[in-house]
Amino acid sequence: MNTAFLVLHIIVTVALIAVVLLQEGKDPGMKGIAGSSPDGGDSFFSRNSGRTKASMLSKLTTVLAILFLITTVVLCILNA
Numbered sequence: 001m002n003t004a005f006l007v008l009h010i011i012v013t014v015a016l017i018a019v020v021l022l023q024e025g026k027d028p029g030m031k032g033i034a035g036s037s038p039d040g041g042d043s044f045f046s047r048n049s050g051r052t053k054a055s056m057l058s059k060l061t062t063v064l065a066i067l068f069l070i071t072t073v074v075l076c077i078l079n080a
Contacts (some may be wrong), residue, residue: 009071
């Protein structure tokens with residue numbers, strides 16, 4: 001039982017690290033220089049109000065963080 005939670009915890013940890021690294025930062029970087037169009041719109045994603053990659057990654061980060069906390073607590077209880 002302890003080994004199963006440990007393996008699950010490691011999988012969740014690696015997935016959480018990957019999802020956080022896939023997210024874009026707040027700084028536009030080089031995209032800010034050439035990313036705006038003449039009509040004032042920034043890009044397709046700023047005009048599109050549907051599901052974007054950023055919002056999906058944000059929700060996935062939240063779910064993985066909650067799973068990380070749950071598996072951490074369970075491992076602490078099992079090892080006590």
